Amino acid sequence: MKRTSMLTIASVTALLAVLAAEVAISAQDKYILKLPNGLSFSEFRGYENWQVVSVSQTAELLKVEVANPTMIEAYRSGIPGNGKPFPDGSKIAKIEWKPKKMVESPFAVNVPDTLQDVFLIEKDSKRFPDTKGWAYAVFDYQPASDTFTPDPTGTVNCGFACHTVVKDKDYIFHSYQKR
């Protein structure tokens, strides 16, 4: 018990140190960004530490989908396969990178090169009743200046039209990949 609390204190201290270091070296505080009439980046604070839902790739980009603890727990309980919707407070982020070949690897492996953008979705059925509770945002990343900007096409409902294709899965494309 004592050892557990010691470990917890140590972990929290370590985490705080890391956070402090990150704030110190980052010129831009991305979490002050906000879409015009839309979501704030800060509503997704800490997504860098969220757990992995799945991995994907399109012609141009390599992607990972990570979700907050509320949504991960929902996935594990069988949502949306069991017909139940994700609960309010569910948040999911899709981080997209331009890929490059890993030259050192003896295999043909594509790995992230530069960050492209971050897609964000959150559920709040009271706040976003017109889009089945879901709201969408995109923040683009500029490697040269190491800054994010709100994507002009990123409005609260920008992703909703596309996501109606998967309305049977509570409007979420990616399923949780088990191991």
Add this chain to the structure above:
Amino acid sequence: MRGMVSLLSAVLALAGVVVYMAHATEDATGEAAPLFGIKIPPGYRDWKLISVAHEEGNLNDLRAVLGNDLAIKAYREGKLPFPDGAIIARLAWGYVPSEENNKVFGRTQSFVAGAPTNVQFMVKDSKKYATTGGWGFAQFKDGKSADESLLKTCFPCHVPIESRDFVFTRYSP
């Protein structure tokens, strides 16, 4: 009744684990012993993200590379070598086209994670694994370890990146 069934399943599952472990112990003394004696670390699926990858050669898979807290801390601080106790997990799934996604894009361009293939671990213990750069290597498929001959091929492949403490994966930007 449902409770009884759950209980029965749990007992059976436990029995299975016990049998499996007994079997593994037997193996450990025989030729089939995994080289580095690594077991699947509990909770690794919940670890934080280091990076992702797409292997487009023979394996053709999508991967997530996760780290335990020690590994993540070392990555974020950019400190090498990794400390003892650091574990890096490489999860892989089949690379499959997504019909749903492609419907939206209007062409076949979206690929998602399919069925799990195998999972690999690198475990840092500079004393125990002194002859392999301080790293132990493991690969499991459906809970079963790869055999010793395969595990022997891990370290030689990692030697060219000794300058990065034998770890290929970089922390994703």
